[in-house]
Each structure stands twice: as structure tokens, then as C-alpha cells.
Amino acid sequence: MTDYSVEEPVLIVEDLVRHYRLPKESLFAEHRYVYALNGVSFEIKKGKSFGVVGESGCGKSTLARNVMALEDTDGGSVRILGEEVVGLSFEQLRPLRQHFQMVFQDPYGSLDPHLNVDRIVAEPLAALGPLTSAERDERVREVLESVGLKSGDISKYPHEFSGGQRQRIAIARALITHPELIVADEPVSALDVSVQAQVLNLLKDLQESFGVTYMFISHDLAVVEYLCDEVAVMYLGEIVEKGRTEDLFANPAHPYTRILLDAVPQPGAAKKRDRIKLAGNVTGQTEIRAGCAFQDRCPMVKNVCRSEKPPLVAVEEEHLAACHFSADVRAKNKPAAG
Amino acid sequence: MSNSDPTSFLNRCRRSRSFLIGGVMTGFLLLCAAISLFWTPGSAYDIVIPDRFLPPSAEHWLGTDQFGRDIVSMLMTGTQNSIAVAVVAVSIGLIIGVSLGLLAAAKRGWTEEFIMRISDFSFAFPAILSAIMITAILGPGGVNSILAIGLYNIPVFARLTRGSANAIWAREFVLAARAAGKGKFRITFEHILPNVLSIIIVQATILFAIAILAEAALSYLGLGTQPPHPSWGRMLNEAQSLIFLDPWQAVFPGLAIATAVFGLNLLGDGLRDVLDPRLSRKR
Amino acid sequence: MTLLDVQDLTITLATAEGPARAVRDLSFSLERGETLGIVGESGCGKSMTALALMSLLPERSNTEGKILLESEDLLRFSEKDLCNIRGNRMAMIFQEPMTSLNPVHTIGHQVMEPLRLHKGLDKDAAHAEALRLLDRVGIPNPKARIRNYPHQLSGGQRQRVMIALALSCGPDILIADEPTTALDVTIQDQILELIQNLVSEDGMALILISHDLGVISENTDKVLVMYGGSAVETGRTDKIFGELTHPYTLGLFAAMPKLGMGRNARLATIPGVVPDLMNLPAGCTFFDRCPLASDHCRDASPPVHVLNPDHAVACHNIDDARGKKSEELYL
Numbered sequence: 018m019t020d021y022s023v024e025e026p027v028l029i030v031e032d033l034v035r036h037y038r039l040p041k042e043s044l045f046a047e048h049r050y051v052y053a054l055n056g057v058s059f060e061i062k063k064g065k066s067f068g069v070v071g072e073s074g075c076g077k078s079t080l081a082r083n084v085m086a087l088e089d090t091d092g093g094s095v096r097i098l099g100e101e102v103v104g105l106s107f108e109q110l111r112p113l114r115q116h117f118q119m120v121f122q123d124p125y126g127s128l129d130p131h132l133n134v135d136r137i138v139a140e141p142l143a144a145l146g147p148l149t150s151a152e153r154d155e156r157v158r159e160v161l162e163s164v165g166l167k168s169g170d171i172s173k174y175p176h177e178f179s180g181g182q183r184q185r186i187a188i189a190r191a192l193i194t195h196p197e198l199i200v201a202d203e204p205v206s207a208l209d210v211s212v213q214a215q216v217l218n219l220l221k222d223l224q225e226s227f228g229v230t231y232m233f234i235s236h237d238l239a240v241v242e243y244l245c246d247e248v249a250v251m252y253l254g255e256i257v258e259k260g261r262t263e264d265l266f267a268n269p270a271h272p273y274t275r276i277l278l279d280a281v282p283q284p285g286a287a288k289k290r291d292r293i294k295l296a297g298n299v300t301g302q303t304e305i306r307a308g309c310a311f312q313d314r315c316p317m318v319k320n321v322c323r324s325e326k327p328p329l330v331a332v333e334e335e336h337l338a339a340c341h342f343s344a345d346v347r348a349k350n351k352p353a354a355g
Numbered sequence: 356m357s358n359s360d361p362t363s364f365l366n367r368c369r370r371s372r373s374f375l376i377g378g379v380m381t382g383f384l385l386l387c388a389a390i391s392l393f394w395t396p397g398s399a400y401d402i403v404i405p406d407r408f409l410p411p412s413a414e415h416w417l418g419t420d421q422f423g424r425d426i427v428s429m430l431m432t433g434t435q436n437s438i439a440v441a442v443v444a445v446s447i448g449l450i451i452g453v454s455l456g457l458l459a460a461a462k463r464g465w466t467e468e469f470i471m472r473i474s475d476f477s478f479a480f481p482a483i484l485s486a487i488m489i490t491a492i493l494g495p496g497g498v499n500s501i502l503a504i505g506l507y508n509i510p511v512f513a514r515l516t517r518g519s520a521n522a523i524w525a526r527e528f529v530l531a532a533r534a535a536g537k538g539k540f541r542i543t544f545e546h547i548l549p550n551v552l553s554i555i556i557v558q559a560t561i562l563f564a565i566a567i568l569a570e571a572a573l574s575y576l577g578l579g580t581q582p583p584h585p586s587w588g589r590m591l592n593e594a595q596s597l598i599f600l601d602p603w604q605a606v607f608p609g610l611a612i613a614t615a616v617f618g619l620n621l622l623g624d625g626l627r628d629v630l631d632p633r634l635s636r637k638r
Numbered sequence: 639m640t641l642l643d644v645q646d647l648t649i650t651l652a653t654a655e656g657p658a659r660a661v662r663d664l665s666f667s668l669e670r671g672e673t674l675g676i677v678g679e680s681g682c683g684k685s686m687t688a689l690a691l692m693s694l695l696p697e698r699s700n701t702e703g704k705i706l707l708e709s710e711d712l713l714r715f716s717e718k719d720l721c722n723i724r725g726n727r728m729a730m731i732f733q734e735p736m737t738s739l740n741p742v743h744t745i746g747h748q749v750m751e752p753l754r755l756h757k758g759l760d761k762d763a764a765h766a767e768a769l770r771l772l773d774r775v776g777i778p779n780p781k782a783r784i785r786n787y788p789h790q791l792s793g794g795q796r797q798r799v800m801i802a803l804a805l806s807c808g809p810d811i812l813i814a815d816e817p818t819t820a821l822d823v824t825i826q827d828q829i830l831e832l833i834q835n836l837v838s839e840d841g842m843a844l845i846l847i848s849h850d851l852g853v854i855s856e857n858t859d860k861v862l863v864m865y866g867g868s869a870v871e872t873g874r875t876d877k878i879f880g881e882l883t884h885p886y887t888l889g890l891f892a893a894m895p896k897l898g899m900g901r902n903a904r905l906a907t908i909p910g911v912v913p914d915l916m917n918l919p920a921g922c923t924f925f926d927r928c929p930l931a932s933d934h935c936r937d938a939s940p941p942v943h944v945l946n947p948d949h950a951v952a953c954h955n956i957d958d959a960r961g962k963k964s965e966e967l968y969l
């Protein structure tokens with residue numbers, strides 16, 4: 018599947034910054050900010066899946082909404098198919114939206130309960146401009162078939178479907194404009210295990226048949242490993258490690274990645290495994306401090322981590338990590354991880 | 356878990372007792388108003404002095420008043436008046452208030468602040484006092500009382516709509532619609548309005564009852580419907596001074612007002628169950 | 639004496655659309671110091687079982703069978719006696735720590751309440767005990783935190799407070815219903831370890847309910863795999879994970895993405911959806927999704943085969959299922 022052609026990446030994100038202003042605590046207090054994204058950069062090649070993992074509050078959902086141009090961005094650049102979307106008005110964005118679509122986490126909240134499947138799935142066609150009703154119906158039929166829904170489902174309402182089927186409807190809605198990029202924000206985390214596998218396989222199959230590119234956001238490392246070619250680990254609004262999935266999972270170079278991997282419970286593993294654990298407590302996102310973002314929770318923190326921010330640098334080909342001691346982390350990795 | 360039976364909406368209506376009772380009571384009032392348009396048992400306008408203060412009988416079902424007018428006929432004609440005032444007043448509030456509420460929720464920022472502060476301001480005045488003030492300035496009469504009650508309804512609807520609409524704006528399907536490139540105007544009509552409609556309908560029924568009460572109160576004070584048009588509130592007022600002479604006169608208009616208000620409140624309560632979006636819904 | 643012995647527990651819920659059988663003929667037992675895991679997908683009856691043990695089922699439900707706590711049948715207890723059992727002998731932790739704590743009271747108030755109610759401590763003693771409990775569940779700086787409201791704590795800390803609450807009266811049995819599902823994986827790790835330590839220190843019995851085979855595998859001694867309200871596979875955790883046998887357990891394991899399986903592997907999927915509790919088949923509840931199903935499975939409840947003293951499977955086609963790899967069944 019590896020493709021080394023020198024094509025323009027579908028998505029290029031450069032130094033993306035997003036700070037939310039908090040409501041004032043009192044009339045005369047200074048405004049405080051939540052630093053949700055502090056300079057995030059990455060790119061996704063055509064037909065590839067890019068995973069973004071991290072825990073709640075790391076900024077991964079903010080990243081998704083900014084890439085989708087659903088929020089005002091505070092700085093940086095997002096180019097989709099070479100076109101800059103940051104700074105465009107809603108009207109200017111509309112014709113571009115057919116190229117990037119989104120799948121949301123909650124299969125119950127992301128479908129309007131008052132609309133039937135036909136109207137839900139056809140909604141993004143609004144960005145395409147006028148279509149004849151025959152064209153429209155043909156597209157809806159075709160896309161429902163590709164996600165494995167029956168044509169009889171077209172007039173049903175969301176409450177008549179199970180969670181897995183609802184997520185299929187949401188995927189159909191994202192596919193109907195034949196987008197280049199689909200941003201999926203935790204699309205399987207609300208589903209039961211057996212249904213989750215069906216949806217994951219569907220996403221894989223759709224990528225194979227349509228060549229669509231995924232930006233896949235998840236807290237579940239096993240899911241990301243299963244679906245993604247490349248993965249970025251986020252912590253407090255920054256990418257701390259990025260690389261090809263197999264490299265990064267087998268030989269992580271950032272202590273946070275190591276800890277995340279160790280914390281995933283494994284069925285059939287010995288009852289208690291030996292593992293590195295998080296130290297300290299969660300740091301807030303409301304301040305920017307000198308040094309490494311991970312310093313308060315890092316089990317191997319040194320003085321330099323508190324004063325100097327580690328840059329995101331290559332530790333091997335196509336594998337970057339932001340840690341002063343990535344060599345030490347890699348040296349401690351067991352020969353065969355997992 | 357699904358119930359795709361097309362009659363399920365009707366089934367739910369049938370199962371809700373308050374909807375049924377409230378519906379029957381409200382339906383009865385509407386029927387009275389409709390019949391009185393072309394037929395009443397006696398005359399609501401003709402003064403027949405020899406027949407005054409008659410007790411209920413076969414000829415005058417609920418007796419006559421101090422001018423010998425037939426009370427049933429006056430009540431039936433009065434229903435027309437109450438309903439007309441309530442419908443127009445609630446519609447004014449509904450159309451303007453809901454529009455303002457939807458606008459506030461869609462625009463946020465200064466627009467929202469402005470609309471909400473104005474509605475807060477109008478809430479600061481007791482409703483009936485402001486209605487009295489308006490009718491005092493514009494002069495008493497049916498149209499002015501409609502205006503007074505309607506104005507009071509605007510902020511009620513605006514607040515309710517904004518609150519519910521804000522909750523819908525925060526839902527993921529609205530984000531999905533924005534990701535599909537739909538503008539705020541289209542989202543408001545395609546997603547927000549249908550999802551807040553059931554709440555608005557329930558509120559409208561209850562405000563309808565309040566409007567009937569308000570109209571009665573204004574007429575009772577002599578600021579509403581003017582003679583010779585019969586009105587429940589004024590009938591009550593006139594009966595008050597004669598309460599020891601002829602208690603019947605006070606009882607029936609009071610009962611009519613109570614029936615209307617109670618029926619509409621029950622209906623609103625029942626609608627809340629029937630329109631509950633969590634239950635299956637078919638259009 | 640066996641601490642908890644559940645015999646033929648059957649729960650029927652009255653719903654608007656008719657009776658729903660949430661749990662059918664469930665039997666298991668639990669000794670002091672033991673950890674039992676109940677695993678299954680949504681609607682399999684695992685939460686209903688937990689609520690039945692606590693006698694907290696909704697009013698419109700019918701419970702049959704026996705729940706013996708040291709030979710006393712809880713189903714025959716009066717509501718007043720049950721109040722004494724809850725909190726005192728059995729305590730429960732729920733999935734969502736935000737909604738299970740009362741937002742208008744400080745955490746100190748909430749931890750002290752059962753101490754004063756059940757243990758009859760006075761205010762100062764309860765305060766001291768609350769500080770000790772918060773410290774024990776790993777709340778940093780309990781003296782300051784005791785005055786905090788739930789919204790001032792992180793999700794993991796709220797779950798620690800819930801655990802402190804559950805432990806306040808020294809229960810014999812702790813029931814944890816998806817205690818870490820709402821938490822991040824690193825926090826999950828910490829909370830599970832905390833629960834493990836507390837259980838072994840106090841010699842409590844633990845019932846850990848989860849949808850996650852990994853969590854169950856790493857934290858329990860015994861497992862009960864549930865599907866459609868029935869137990870399909872039971873036994874010692876190491877024995878079960880050493881030889882997954884029931885077609886459902888095999889499918890569930892195969893459908894779960896596991897670290898290290900790589901991108902070229904393909905997850906097996908169990909066709910169909912979890913069953914509707916309103917119309918379950920008379921026989922095996924897994925009948926309509928099972929690759930091994932025969933007509934027999936639809937009509938008769940599957941017999942329980944004891945593979946060895948520590949491993950039992952309820953399946954008609956046990957010989958076909960045994961020794962099958964999940965890939966053979968589901969691909």
C-alpha cells in the first residue's frame with residue numbers, strides 16, 4: 018500500500034494556534050485563556066490515514082474543528098488541496114466544503130431527529146450547487162449502498178436505527194460529495210466492540226475503494242494502530258511525537274507515548290504488567306510555561322525540561338519526537354513491545 | 356425499539372389523559388364559539404326588561420341578567436371574543452417573539468445581548484400593570500387590549516425560543532450542517548425551528564390560557580371589550596354588584612373562564628407528552 | 639460460608655412496549671477477597687445484575703431467583719433492611735462520576751454523610767475519617783480538597799471521591815459498574831490499580847463490570863461473559879482467556895482491536911446487532927448472530943458444559959466451538 022509518489026499532500030497544517038477566551042471571573046479581572054492548540058503542524062498524503070491520539074483536553078477535537086474551518090483560528094495555516102482555508106469567510110468556504118467532510122463521535126447527537134435518512138444524507142449536497150432531483154436521488158442511493166444500508170432505509174428516521182447503523186448514516190453523509198478528506202472525530206468510541214469492528218472495517222474498505230484520505234481522531238491507541246498509516250500524539254495542545262504507526266508504536270521516543278501504550282489493558286495478558294506510570298497531576302491548559310509541556314507528569318523529568326522547550330526533531334526517518342531525552346526513552350523500549 | 360406504526364402519534368395522543376380531557380374542554384369552547392356565529396339559544400344583545408333576573412329555565416338555560424339578556428347566549432358570544440383576542444394576541448407574541456429568539460440564538464454576540472436585555476426590561480413591569488398602562492394610553496377597547504396582551508407575550512416567546520434554540524445550536528447535527536456548508540439562516544429553518552417547535556407549541560397553549568384570563572381581567576376593569584359586545588370579564592364585573600340579588604350571574608362567567616383556562620393548561624400539559632421528541636415521531 | 643451466592647436470577651422489566659427480559663437464569667458466587675468480572679456489550683444485562691444486587695432496580699420490574707448474602711436472601715428483605723445493607727455491606731461505584739456526585743454539596747459533606755448516618759459518628763470524628771478516606775484514595779492535599787465542590791475536581795479525582803464514598807462504611811462487597819469507561823486510559827490505569835489495592839488490603843470482594851475484555855482480563859480472578867441477559871461463559875480468568883470457547887466470546891475477542899496486531903490484519907466482525915430484549919429467542923440468545931447456530935439452538939436453552947472445574951460454557955455446539963480459532967469462525 019505504500020505509495021512514494023511526490024503528490025501534493027491533501028492537507029497541510031502549519032503552526033496552528035487556537036486560544037479560547039474564558040469568561041471573566043469578575044468585572045475587573047483580566048481575561049484568561051485556554052491554550053487549546055499551541056502551534057500544531059503536520060501533513061497528510063493522499064489516500065493515507067493520519068491518526069491523532071491523546072487524552073481528553075489535549076486539543077484533538079479543537080484541531081478537528083479548526084481543520085474543518087468550523088471555528089475562527091487564532092494563527093497558522095490550514096491548506097486543503099493546496100487551498101488556504103484559514104481566513105476565508107463562510108460563503109467563500111462553501112464551494113470548498115465538498116472536498117472535506119466530517120464524521121462525529123456521537124451517533125445519537127449528530128443526526129437531526131426530525132429529518133429522515135434521505136434528507137440527512139443529502140445535506141452536504143448544498144455545497145455542490147444545484148443538482149437535478151434525479152442526480153440527487155442517484156447519489157443518495159449510491160452512497161447508502163456503499164455503507165451497507167438498504168434502499169428501504171431512506172425514508173426512516175434516526176431513532177429507528179441502532180448506534181452502528183446511525184454511524185453508517187453519518188459516514189454516508191460525509192461521503193456523498195466524494196470528498197478528498199474525511200475528518201473523523203472519535204467515530205467508533207460510542208459503539209459496542211462488535212459494532213465498532215464493523216464500522217472500522219467499513220472505513221478501511223471505503224478508503225480502498227474511493228481513495229479517500231482520513232484524519233482520524235481517537236483516544237484508543239489500538240484503534241489508531243489498526244486504521245492509520247501515520248500517527249501524531251498530542252499533549253496539551255502540542256504534537257509531542259509523530260511518525261509512521263509501526264515505528265511509533267514499536268519504538269516510541271516520547272515518555273508520554275510510552276505511558277499511553279503501557280496503560281492500554283490487554284486481554285489475555287498477564288494479570289499485572291510491568292509499566293511506566295504517569296507522575297504528578299494534570300496541568301491546566303490555562304497557562305503557558307517555560308519548558309516542556311509534559312514536565313509535571315513526566316517520570317524522567319530533569320532540570321533542562323523545566324527551562325527549555327524541546328523541539329520536535331527527527332529521531333529516525335519520518336519519526337519525530339519532542340523530548341530532550343528521546344534517546345533514553347528509545348533505549349529503554351523492550352525489543353518487542355506489546 | 357422502533358415503532359414504525361403510522362398511527363403511533365395518534366396512539367400517544369390517546370394514551371395521554373390530560374391531552375384528551377384538555378382537548379375535549381378546548382374543543383367544547385371552540386364549538387360554542389363556532390355555533391354562536393350563526394345561532395344562539397336567545398339573544399345576547401336584546402334588552403328585555405320584564406325578563407330580567409330569571410333563574411335557569413327551559414327557555415333561558417342559565418337564566419337572564421339585569422337587562423333580561425340570555426346568559427347562555429352572552430357566554431357563547433363571549434367565547435368568540437375571548438378566543439379572538441387570545442388567538443390574535445398569542446400570534447403577535449409568537450411570530451415576533453419566536454423570530455427574535457431565533458435571531459438572538461443564530462447571531463449571538465451583541466444582537467443577542469440587545470434582544471435579551473430589552474426582554475428583561477419588559478419583564479421588569481408586571482404584565483397586567485403594563486397592559487393597563489397601554490390601554491390607559493391608547494384608550495380602552497378590544498383592539499387595544501389585544502395589543503397590550505400581545506406585547507407582553509413577545510418577550511416570553513423570545514426568551515423561551517432563544518434558550519431552546521441555543522441548546523440545539525450546541526448539538527452535533529448542527530455542527531454537521533455547518534460542515535456541509537449551510538448558512539445560519541438555512542440551519543435556523545431546517546434544524547433549529549423544527550426541534551424547538553414542540554416546546555413553542557406547548558408554551559403557546561399555556562399563554563393562550565393566560566391571554567384569556569388577561570382579557571377577562573381587562574374587561575372586568577372596563578378596559579377591554581366595550582359594551583354592547585358581551586365579554587366574560589365584564590359579565591363578572593356587572594354580576595359583582597348584584598351578587599346577593601342574583602348569584603347565578605356571577606357563577607357562570609366564572610365557570611366559563613375556569614373551564615377555558617383549565618382546559619388549555621391540561622392540553623398544554625398533554626401536548627408536552629405527546630410531542631416529546633424522545634418518543635417516536637412521524638410527520 | 640460463601641459471601642454472595644446468586645441463584646437463577648431472572649429480571650423482567652415492564653416497558654411501554656411490553657415485558658423485556660433483561661437477565662435470565664443467572665447464577666454465580668463470590669468469596670471474600672475474590673474479584674469477579676462481568677463482561678458484555680450494551681444490553682447484555684450486566685448493569686441490571688448490579689442494580690439487582692443492590693436492590694436498586696426500577697419499580698416496574700420483577701426479580702426472581704435468590705440473592706444470598708451470607709445465606710440471607712436479599713430479595714426477601716424489607717426496604718428498611720435493604721437500606722442498612724446498601725452502603726454498609728455492599729457499595730457501588732457508577733460509570734459517570736460527575737452525575738453520581740451531588741453538585742451542590744462539598745465533597746467533604748458527601749463523604750461525611752454516610753459516616754454519620756450508618757456509623758453514627760459525630761461531626762468531628764466524621765471529618766477526621768473523611769480526611770483519612772480521601773487520603774487513602776489518593777486525593778492530593780485532602781485538607782483543602784474536602785471543601786471543594788465536585789465541579790472543581792477532574793474526572794479521575796471525582797471517581798476517587800466516589801470510591802472513598804463507597805468505602806466509607808467498610809463494605810464486604812464493592813460493585814464497580816464501568817468505573818473507568820468515562821476516563822482517559824492513563825487515569826483508568828490509576829483508578830483500577832487503586833481499586834485493586836483497596837480490595838486486597840480490606841479483604842473485600844469486588845464485582846467489576848466492564849465492556850472491555852482488556853480491563854477484565856487484567857483485573858479479575860473470575861469472569862462471567864454475558865450476552866442477551868444470560869451467562870454464556872464462566873470460569874477463572876486465566877483459564878477463560880487461555881481457551882476462549884463460546885462463539886460469542888471468541889467473536890468479541892476477535893472484534894477488538896489489540897495493540898501490536900498491525901495494519902494488515904483484519905478485525906473479525908460478528909454479523910447483526912445486539913438482541914432486542916423484548917423478543918429474545920426461546921433458546922440461545924446468540925442464535926441469530928452465531929456462525930455455528932443450528933435449529934436446535936433457537937428452541938432450547940443451551941446446556942452448560944463444564945470443560946474443567948474452572949471453566950464452563952453454555953453452548954449446544956460445544957464440540958464444534960472447542961478448538962476453533964475466532965478467525966475460522968468469523969472470516
